[in-house]
Amino acid sequence: MLLVLALAVAVTVFTATVPLLRGFFDLRVYYGTVHTWAHHGGRIYDYRVPGTSYGFTYPPFAALAMLPLALLDRTSAIVASLLVNLAALAVVLRVLAGPDWRRHGWYRWSLCLCLLALFEPLRDTFSFGQVNLALLALVLGDCLLLATGRDRLAGAGIGLAAAVKLTPALFIGLLLLSGRRRAAGLATAVAAVASALAAWADPGASRVYWTEALWDTGRVGRLAYVSNQSLQGVLARLGEPSRPLWATAVLLTLCVWAWRARRAVTAGDWTAAFALTGAAACLVSPITWVHHLVWLLPSFAVLVRAGRPRIASALYAVLCTSVVWLWYDDASGIGGLLGSNTYTWITLGLLLGLPTGQSRAPLRPLARNASATAPAPSPESPTTTAVPDQSGSSCADEVAAATGAADAGDDLARSPSSEPTGSTRPAAAKPQSSSWRASSYTVSPPPS
Secondary structure (H helix, E strand, O other), X not given: OHHHHHHHHHHHHHHHHXXXXXXXXXXXXXXXXXXXXXXXXXXXXXXXXXXXXXOOOOOHHHHHHOHHHHHOOHHHHHHXXXXXXXXXXXXXXXXXXXOOHHHHHHHHHHHHHHHHHHOXXXXXXXXXXXXXXXXXXXXXXXXXXXXXXXXXOOOHHHHHHHHHOOHHHHHHHHHHHOOOHHHHHHHHHHHHHHHHHHHHHOHHHHHHXXXXXXXXXXXXXXXXXXXXXXXXXXXXXXXXXXXXXHHHHHHHHHHHHHHHHHHHHHOOOHHHHHHHHHHHHHHHOOOOOHHHHHHHHHHHHHHHHOOXXXXXXXXXXXXOOOHHHHHOOOOOHHHHHHHOOHHHHHHHHHHHHOOOOOOOHHHOOHHHHHHHOOOOOEOOEOOOOOOOOOOOOOHHHHHHHHHOOOOHHHHHHHOOOOXXXXXXXXXXXXXXXXXXXXXXXXXXXXXX
């Protein structure tokens, strides 16, 4: 208890003093857009946060889903954002922990939450009032349904997430790769119905988004800004804005993703397949701000589950350091190429090297328990050495191999189942990395 309290205090001091808090800047965008649209008759994509050039960049359905903000004041909107993100984080951790989540106990979960508070993408998600954690929870809900065989409604979460933001649409591609056509069809149908509902609510906003706003990356921010940790961001910082070069890099990345994700699905490792898809989505998206990298959380769960906690810890520690901001002003040279794109290299490394085919069953001490109760070898029944099967063989087969007995089923019954961000640098004259602008929260935006 004392260790948890001390760690919680240290994390609180760190997050309150070292990184710049974002002042719920993205929530200001959502809040101002919805209030202008609902109360002042303004248009969704015309709104700008006062003093900045930043406005709403999501599909119209996202604004429709955020309409409850129109009923809240500023403080209530912030509280609602924190509660939604906390609930989403609980869902994400529950899915990633698997069916044995209770065995970790309050102590391990407390340590886990303290460590999560240091994770830069996660703390920025809370501080910006972002929606990516909620979208990750929707997507991982489908992962749980597919992994447990209850896939009747699988795809609905992905469809909703894709209707709010386009990046999760890559998970529909994963469903197609895995041969889950019904789930892919449901995801597509949900996204289409949600988009049609938004078009019915505001036809003009839908027309503007799909014909103009979607293709205007300048609405989101500068491609070369150091917070953009995508392949496009790397090329932009190198001074290579060539679209054919970026398209080639995206195509190669998608080929690697398709190959690795299909192998994971074939092995029945849905968590790894979803983790690979999240990493690929971060790479191929034109803009992936640092807070978007919450999509990497499943990758760390896969690394720990595969018995590689040291690698997971090292990569996780780097993503807590805000190291990319050391090259905020100058990303030139070899040092700039390596340092300013550190998070991109980590994402690329996860896509290339994340272990796949690791089912949860081999992690339980089932084989050890079975071998511990195995009968002594006899001339009539020689001892057979159990070989762990990483490809997801049944538990009964493992017990039978360990004991060499015909009543493996009885032994099995007796065995226990065991928008850009800034972090540690001074405030800059940009809304997403500036604390003084973020503090000027506009409750009633001026009419357009």
